[in-house]
Amino acid sequence: MASAAAPLPVPKEEPPAASNEVVSPADALYDKCAQRSEGTVFFQRDLSNMQVAETMADLTLLLQDLCDRHLMKLMTLEGEPCWKLRSRSEADKLRRLTPDERLLYHHIDQVQAEGVWSKALRMRTNFTQQNMTKCLKSLESKDLVQSVMSVKFPNRKMYLLKHLQPSEDIAGGPWQSEGDFDTALIDAISSVIAQHIENETCIKVPGNWNDYGQHDRAAAIAQKKAQVLGVQDIEDAPAVKPYQSYRDPNSSRLVHKNSPQYPTAASVATWLNSKEVLRGKTCREDDMEQLLEMMVLDGRLEKISGTNYRTVLTATDTKIYNGFVDAPCGNCPVFDLCGDEGEISARTCVYFGQWLETQSEEV
Ligand code: SF4
Structure with a gap:
């Protein structure tokens, strides 16, 4: 890395610009350097090749003049002297310092x-x-x-x-600003990353994709009630068939891709840096891992085999009804007390009565 050399230039007043001003050799050298990209470091050979100064002694004098006027900064890079340009406005501010x-x-x-x-x-x-x-x-x-x-x-x-x-x-790191975590930036970047990982690990399919039997839910319940009302003992009723919610073929839902290239912290960091959304900051693999782990804890991503991540699909994407979950026993508060004998049984069950809109048998 280049380091600034110790000598402090003596302040020198910049001569006022005139309309038909003849450009001095020092300014000509400055203008040639200014044509290069910002932050370029110039070595003696680069400056000599610009052919503004005829001899090395002349070049040294020009460089000294530019350094005195703060238009150039003398540095050393691996022991070799080099120079960097300052903007004219910055040089002007420096000349006015005490x-x-x-x-x-x-x-x-x-x-x-x-x-x-x-x-x-x-x-x-x-x-x-x-x-x-x-x-x-x-x-x-x-x-x-x-x-x-x-x-x-x-x-x-x-x-x-x-x-x-x-x-x-x-x-x-990239997630901090002035010592604090930048929550607005973290929210924005995690949304961008969630979308990227969703694109990589999921595909959108029609609402009725892979739907092996469409049922009318209301009709299925009515049919079930009719069956139950027709039998004396609820336990004699036929097993409830698995039920899948009706899915609209015009809607879409997400499913996981089959064997995708799962994103890792390193691949997502590389992708994010290529998008240049961090305003000059670079996201390292460790920084990205920190963010992805936070998204796992938030339930937006899940980790697959140690280093890979994929989108978590919500219950509405995967929800499948079945008779047991739908029936009162599935979430009964007295399930453990219910049995064939005793006060709480299927015969006396009030929950079944409410669900089937029937009367329970009195013991
Ligand atoms: S009380 Fe009713 S709902 Fe609860 S477990 Fe017994 S039969 Fe099922």
């Missing part, structure tokens, strides 16, 4: 996305607390620096450059 503010900015710039604790900054600069607070507030008000509460050490206020995304160590 020496103390500039020193603080330099220290904060060095740590990049890792951020630096305010106490560590004070030790490095030997500033008084009062001066330190004043300079940091000024840098924040000029939109050059931001402060973030550390997730790892909740009492520590960390400072980093305004345009940088805080590292996961200080801001938490």
